[in-house]
Amino acid sequence: MAAPSPIERVTLPIQIADRLRADILAGLYPGGAQLLEAELALTFGVSRGPLREAMQRLVQEGLLRSAPHRGVFVTEVDEDDLLDVFFVRETLETAAIRKICSEGRQGIVADALTEIAERMDRALKGGDTAAGGDLDFEFHRTLVDAAESDRLSRTYATVQAETRLCLHRLMGGYRSSKDLAEEHFRLAKAIRSQDIGAIETELQQHLSNPARYLRKAGGTAFS
Structure with missing residues (x-):
């Protein structure tokens, strides 16, 4: 033992x-x-x-x-910082996905991510946007941690902290869209498919152009 x-x-x-x-x-x-x-x-x-x-x-x-x-x-942040944070996030999450796929662990990772998406869905349907936001961050942190690279995880933790700072400074906090859970279900499903091209495309769509959301008066969330 x-x-x-x-x-x-x-x-x-x-x-x-x-x-x-x-x-x-x-x-x-x-x-x-x-x-x-x-x-x-x-x-x-x-x-x-x-x-x-x-x-x-x-x-x-x-x-x-x-x-x-x-x-x-x-630290002061502006829209350029927001764009840069999401550029780095996409780079790190893509690296994590490639490592996971190269080691054939897509199924296990997809199971863990689907479970988080299910909790996110329940929270958002129950009106708990704060919990939904926390689960959004947990989803992406779990994805990166699944690559089993301490250095990648440490770097990503810093980027997530900066993401939170940008959300609070530029949007007044986290804002959840009604289809946020569905986006995460799709990403988990893509990972399960083992098609790395489809996975990367889904991730890019999920993290694309956050400034567009920032400019919308009502604001919909991005993770």
Whole structure:
């Protein structure tokens, strides 16, 4: 019997990063705002050491930017950033799909993605758009993680954080379209088909031109 894996400890810097990330995405700190260590340390009731480490994590995620001799600021985003984030997402997800297909694991991955799409469908039909949005992110993270590449997953986690930032800054939050679950069902079905051309086409359609949605007055979601 294999020895159990050790449980990862949630360190104080990670807890601070989680709290600060949530506050940034909730709009408590506007784009361009400077974050002062002394004030944050007092607010969170922590010392500057773990706070500084937490802030560096968010710099690596793209949520904060560090300006030498000036300080740390909340990242500002515009439509160009949105387009670039989705370009990188498509690149990473395509790489994940190709690796999954090369290893013949499409069926297993499609099963996992279909289950998430079913939960998404139930959430959206029940009017829970917040849960639907979270499941949207879970779907794509599961797809990338299925490639079983730690480096790819780490890179994608950063891009997802930037996606959330763009959604909150440019759209005021996540907006769910009524056919969002159906799009994910189609992508899972394409993966099951084992036709890599069809899979990549479906992914491109799913992630295509997010700025078009941004310009629509009512706004429909993109993941």
